[in-house]
Amino acid sequence: MPQSSCLPPPVNPKLDLTALAPMQDVTDLRFMKVIANYGSPDYFFTEYFRVYPNSGLNHDILRSITENSTDRPIFAQIIGENIPDLVRIARELSRYPVAGIDLNMGCPAPRIYRKNVGGGLLRDPEKVNRILGELRCAVDGLLTVKMRVGFENTDSFDRILDLINLYDINLLSLHGRTVKEMYHSAVHYDLIAHAVQRVKCPVLANGNVTSAHTAAAILSSTGAAGVMIGRSAIRNPWIFQQIRQYLSGEPVSMVTLAEVRDYIDTLHRTTSTPTIPERACVNRMKMYLNFIGQSVEDSGAFLSEMRLTRTESELFGVCDRYLLSDPDREFALEPYPGLVARPSCETPRESITGQISQSA
Numbered sequence: 240m241p242q243s244s245c246l247p248p249p250v251n252p253k254l255d256l257t258a259l260a261p262m263q264d265v266t267d268l269r270f271m272k273v274i275a276n277y278g279s280p281d282y283f284f285t286e287y288f289r290v291y292p293n294s295g296l297n298h299d300i301l302r303s304i305t306e307n308s309t310d311r312p313i314f315a316q317i318i319g320e321n322i323p324d325l326v327r328i329a330r331e332l333s334r335y336p337v338a339g340i341d342l343n344m345g346c347p348a349p350r351i352y353r354k355n356v357g358g359g360l361l362r363d364p365e366k367v368n369r370i371l372g373e374l375r376c377a378v379d380g381l382l383t384v385k386m387r388v389g390f391e392n393t394d395s396f397d398r399i400l401d402l403i404n405l406y407d408i409n410l411l412s413l414h415g416r417t418v419k420e421m422y423h424s425a426v427h428y429d430l431i432a433h434a435v436q437r438v439k440c441p442v443l444a445n446g447n448v449t450s451a452h453t454a455a456a457i458l459s460s461t462g463a464a465g466v467m468i469g470r471s472a473i474r475n476p477w478i479f480q481q482i483r484q485y486l487s488g489e490p491v492s493m494v495t496l497a498e499v500r501d502y503i504d505t506l507h508r509t510t511s512t513p514t515i516p517e518r519a520c521v522n523r524m525k526m527y528l529n530f531i532g533q534s535v536e537d538s539g540a541f542l543s544e545m546r547l548t549r550t551e552s553e554l555f556g557v558c559d560r561y562l563l564s565d566p567d568r569e570f571a572l573e574p575y576p577g578l579v580a581r582p583s584c585e586t587p588r589e590s591i592t593g594q595i596s597q598s599a
């Protein structure tokens with residue numbers, strides 16, 4: 240597989256790359272620590288730093304770099320469109336122990352793309368040309384891009400892939416959907432395969448990589464250098480280790496429901512703080528459980544009951560009932576068909592809390 244020698248060494252240089260996808264309000268310092276506990280990916284990415292005139296570095300996101308205890312490299316992701324500010328923030332971030340600077344060109348939230356940032360940039364290849372040109376000059380180290388295959392269609396896809404080559408981008412994480420396709424349409428792996436052929440740098444295939452088996456199939460069909468995984472890593476934090484096992488020809492370790500119950504406790508212990516009110520803790524746990532619940536049982540009853548809880552004791556009571564009544568049963572490697580996690584998009588924390596409260 241085409242692994243670039245300039246990227247930080249992966250956990251196992253003989254295997255394809257893995258990365259935890261950046262997820263706003265999810266992949267913070269604490270969550271990355273939890274993931275590392277179950278088997279780190281090769282690379283981590285921060286949530287995006289918003290860049291605008293006079294913006295500073297978000298303190299909480301910065302902690303995921305300065306206090307990174309995962310032993311794995313972390314890329315700092317930025318989102319914005321104002322070139323002097325992007326350059327300023329990229330330079331500032333380069334002074335911290337980051338593996339590189341990653342430009343977000345994929346965020347599909349309308350309040351983001353309407354400002355022509357994130358996925359909105361894909362509508363304007365000339366702007367992308369200028370941004371990448373200036374960032375390439377400003378960043379001495381690795382400069383990487385995370386993007387989708389287009390905004391509404393793929394008309395500018397090749398033009399942008401050629402810019403990836405022109406500015407010697409070091410790694411391309413490609414979510415195989417357009418911005419308008421958001422998160423739930425089929426993923427266009429054929430377009431990822433096309434990008435792998437067209438660009439010089441390694442490509443991480445992203446979008447619905449749900450298990451070790453799926454990862455191997457996507458790697459083989461796209462020729463990508465690795466996979467980037469978001470939602471399925473919340474559901475199954477063992478996934479990176481399982482991919483390494485699968486790709487090495489070893490049996491993939493199965494996980495029992497009792498181990499998943501322990502994972503839920505670890506999430507709770509690691510991500511809650513005494514100053515956060517119980518209701519906020521419950522909502523945060525529900526956000527994780529929305530994903531985990533897709534592999535607990537196939538009827539959706541766990542998800543429905545979990546969403547109705549209001550206190551920690553109710554929430555953990557539901558978890559105990561579904562996960563400890565038959566503790567040795569296997570946690571499904573794939574999500575059960577038809578079970579939808581919500582929310583599953585970039586949504587500010589207050590809206591996540593709102594959506595969950597409405598559903599409760």
Ligand SMILES: Cc1cc2nc3c(=O)[nH]c(=O)nc-3n(C[C@H](O)[C@H](O)[C@H](O)COP(=O)(O)O)c2cc1C
Pocket residue numbers: 260261262263264265285286287316343345346385414445446447448467468469470471582583584585586
């Ligand atoms: C809750 C949530 C937050 C996200 N935040 C970001 C982000 O900050 N930056 C980014 O580039 N992508 C973000 N994404 C997109 C993911 O990185 C990833 O591209 C997408 O979820 C598809 O991968 P998956 O199917 O493995 O989840 C987010 C996705 C979700 C579900």
